[in-house]
Amino acid sequence: MSCMTDTDMPPVEAGEGLTHNVQPLLHEIRHALVKLLDDGGNTVIDLRSMPLAPGEEQKLLEELGHGEVYARLHALGPTEIVETRYPGVWVVVHSNNDDEVIGKFIEVCDMPDLLRSQQEDIRNGLEQLQAQLA
Amino acid sequence: MSKDETLGEALRRQGITRRGFLKFCAATASLMALPPSMVPAIAAALEKARRPSVIWLSFQECTGCTESLTRSHSPTVEGLIFDTISLDYHHTLQAASGTAAEAAREAAMEENYGEYILVVDGSIPTGNPGYSTIAGISNKNMLLDTAKGAAAIISVGTCAAFGGIPHAKPNPTGAVPVSDLIKDKPIINVPGCPPIPVVITGVLAHFLTFGTIPELDELGRPMAFYGKSIHDRCYRRPFYDKGLFAETFDDEGAKKGWCLYKLGCKGPTTYNACATTKWNEGTSFPIEAGHPCLGCSEPDFWDGGGFYKALSMPTEDITRTAVYAVGAGAAAGVALGALNRAKKKRVEKAHEKVTINDLEKKG
Numbered sequence: 001m002s003c004m005t006d007t008d009m010p011p012v013e014a015g016e017g018l019t020h021n022v023q024p025l026l027h028e029i030r031h032a033l034v035k036l037l038d039d040g041g042n043t044v045i046d047l048r049s050m051p052l053a054p055g056e057e058q059k060l061l062e063e064l065g066h067g068e069v070y071a072r073l074h075a076l077g078p079t080e081i082v083e084t085r086y087p088g089v090w091v092v093v094h095s096n097n098d099d100e101v102i103g104k105f106i107e108v109c110d111m112p113d114l115l116r117s118q119q120e121d122i123r124n125g126l127e128q129l130q131a132q133l134a
Numbered sequence: 135m136s137k138d139e140t141l142g143e144a145l146r147r148q149g150i151t152r153r154g155f156l157k158f159c160a161a162t163a164s165l166m167a168l169p170p171s172m173v174p175a176i177a178a179a180l181e182k183a184r185r186p187s188v189i190w191l192s193f194q195e196c197t198g199c200t201e202s203l204t205r206s207h208s209p210t211v212e213g214l215i216f217d218t219i220s221l222d223y224h225h226t227l228q229a230a231s232g233t234a235a236e237a238a239r240e241a242a243m244e245e246n247y248g249e250y251i252l253v254v255d256g257s258i259p260t261g262n263p264g265y266s267t268i269a270g271i272s273n274k275n276m277l278l279d280t281a282k283g284a285a286a287i288i289s290v291g292t293c294a295a296f297g298g299i300p301h302a303k304p305n306p307t308g309a310v311p312v313s314d315l316i317k318d319k320p321i322i323n324v325p326g327c328p329p330i331p332v333v334i335t336g337v338l339a340h341f342l343t344f345g346t347i348p349e350l351d352e353l354g355r356p357m358a359f360y361g362k363s364i365h366d367r368c369y370r371r372p373f374y375d376k377g378l379f380a381e382t383f384d385d386e387g388a389k390k391g392w393c394l395y396k397l398g399c400k401g402p403t404t405y406n407a408c409a410t411t412k413w414n415e416g417t418s419f420p421i422e423a424g425h426p427c428l429g430c431s432e433p434d435f436w437d438g439g440g441f442y443k444a445l446s447m448p449t450e451d452i453t454r455t456a457v458y459a460v461g462a463g464a465a466a467g468v469a470l471g472a473l474n475r476a477k478k479k480r481v482e483k484a485h486e487k488v489t490i491n492d493l494e495k496k497g
Contacts, residue, residue: 020372044170046163051409053369054391054422075154094161100415103161105170114160118152 021052022060025106029064029089032108036088042109057104064089064106071115077102081112141342142181155180162343166336167358167407179343186342187246188253189239189280190224193273194266194300194309195256199291200226202328203335222250225268236269243283251341252284254312257293257300261308277315286320286347287312290334292430295323295354302436313354320347323354327430330411333359353433355405364401364427367409370394383424394421398442400429 025045032043047057065085073079077096084091090112094103139147145155159177163170192200204227221227222242223235230238242250254277259265263272271279281287289312292298300309313321324337337356340348348356365371373379373393380387380394393399401409404427408419421427426442429435 021369046170048164048416049167049410051367051369051371054418056369073153075151075157079157094157103164105160105164114153114156118156120152124151 021050021056022063025050025060026063029086029106029108033086033088036108036110040110042107044108045106047104047106061091064091073114075114079114081115138184140181141183141185162339165332166340166343166348167411176343179345183342183345185220187220187222187242187250188338189222189242189250189284190227190253190255191268191276191280192225193254193256193258193277193294194307195291195293195298197226198328199255199334200224202326202331203290222246232269236271239280243280247283249285250283251338252280252287253290254287254294255290257297257309257311258315259300259307259309260315261306265307274315277312281316281319284319286322286341287316288322288324288337288341289313289354290324291329292325292327292432292435295325296433298327299436302434321354322347322350322356325353325355325360325431326406327428327435329431330359330407330413332411333407351405355431359407359411360405360431362405364404364406364409364421365399368401368421369409370421388424391424394424394426396444397426398440398444399426400432400435400438400441400445401427402445404429404432404435406431 028045032045035041035043052060067083067085067087069081069083071081073081077094078099079095080091080093082091083089088108088110090107090109092103092105092107092112092114093101094105096102142155145158150158156173156177159173159180160170162180163173163176166176168176220242223239225235228235228238256266256273258273258277260274263274266273268276289295293300293309294312297305297309297311297314300307301311311323313323322337324334326333333356336359337348340346340356340358348358351357351360353360365374368374370391370393373391374395378387378390378392379396380392381396382388383397395402399421401421408427409421412419412422428441429438432438
């Protein structure tokens with residue numbers, strides 16, 4: 001008697017084209033871009049709150065593609081911030097110190113807030129520099 | 135973290151930057167199923183949050199809820215939350231045992247009277263007190279005693295929330311949920327067998343952040359996680375609407391990932407966050423793995439008439455059947471023999487939630 005291996009498992013298809021979640025999300029992003037241009041309003045979409053079918057998130061990210069900016073910051077674990085092929089549309093993926101994803105967002109804005117240096121951190125940095133020079 | 139230190143102060147003392155804190159807040163908002171626009175409010179509240187005392191009591195249970203919690207997949211967030219709360223008593227996780235453990239519980243109660251959070255997993259036997267005791271104290275007496283000084287109670291798991299499996303027929307121990315015994319404290323029910331780990335920590339995070347209990351449904355469950363049915367959030371829902379069902383676990387429909395309704399899926403009557411939050415680092419959930427939802431976050435799910443028995447059998451005219459719960463008039467001419475028609479009409483009119491028992495009744 002042999003054990004069933006991963007390669008023996010029957011494939012489960014995602015039923016592509018039946019769930020239709022990618023197109024509505026792209027339209028939501030389009031509306032968010034219009035809003036950004038009109039009044040500077042930012043939009044954040046939490047991908048964890050979406051009932052996506054297997055493969056749909058990947059399809060959405062492929063549709064958005066990669067643009068000119070890729071940033072990786074290290075604060076409580078790595079975070080990847082990628083501007084998509086549509087300027088103003090960013091994919092932000094937070095991971096913990098074990099590289100497990102703890103949050104995945106699409107941000108429609110000029111620049112995600114996390115990329116900016118924070119006032120409190122600037123103040124702390126200044127104090128450290130002053131102490132070093134003293 | 136000392137009792138008087140705020141979370142913001144504690145994080146800065148640990149060398150965590152403001153940027154790291156904002157990332158933590160974004161993950162916490164997602165954890166609490168709150169919109170990302172709430173991040174500034176969460177940051178402001180967490181900055182001032184102080185360390186609450188938590189007493190965790192385990193009664194008639196299998197420890198699955200604690201297992202679920204400790205396998206929570208985002209240790210950065212949960213770790214910070216648990217560094218922030220003071221888990222003063224937990225049978226399974228604490229090092230102390232016997233008299234020393236009970237002394238820790240009593241000391242935490244005295245020191246934080248009126249302010250501590252009581253977490254309960256497991257149901258409480260009301261038959262012979264000897265059915266389940268801890269340090270010679272019956273579960274019922276320990277609950278009544280510990281609940282007196284609690285600010286709020288979180289019933290974790292279906293056993294504590296609704297009686298769960300110990301409460302299933304014939305219920306030999308007379309098991310009841312926490313809410314049957316405690317009437318004068320706010321109770322948050324976090325059912326599931328077990329609950330999704332991030333739902334447990336999400337509720338704790340909400341209390342830690344805002345110091346209030348989240349908005350609850352009529353069964354005492356947080357709306358953020360239990361406000362939508364599995365069916366309505368299921369990625370297989372379009373298959374249901376198109377009348378495409380798996381008839382057996384190995385037929386063509388099963389392989390193509392069609393709807394599992396006919397195989398007994400309780401998604402239409404089950405309210406939980408599995409379809410969006412998912413399990414194992416957000417990898418999957420039972421329906422995605424090919425198994426019908428058991429309805430484990432609903433009362434009496436174990437006595438619901440069979441895990442593999444369909445709630446009702448759709449007719450050939452599935453486009454009409456699919457809207458029976460909401461489409462007044464559209465369902466009137468459809469032969470739904472297994473449904474209680476009178477109940478169904480009332481539901482259509484009032485948009486009530488339908489229970490397993492309602493649907494099992496013969497028309």
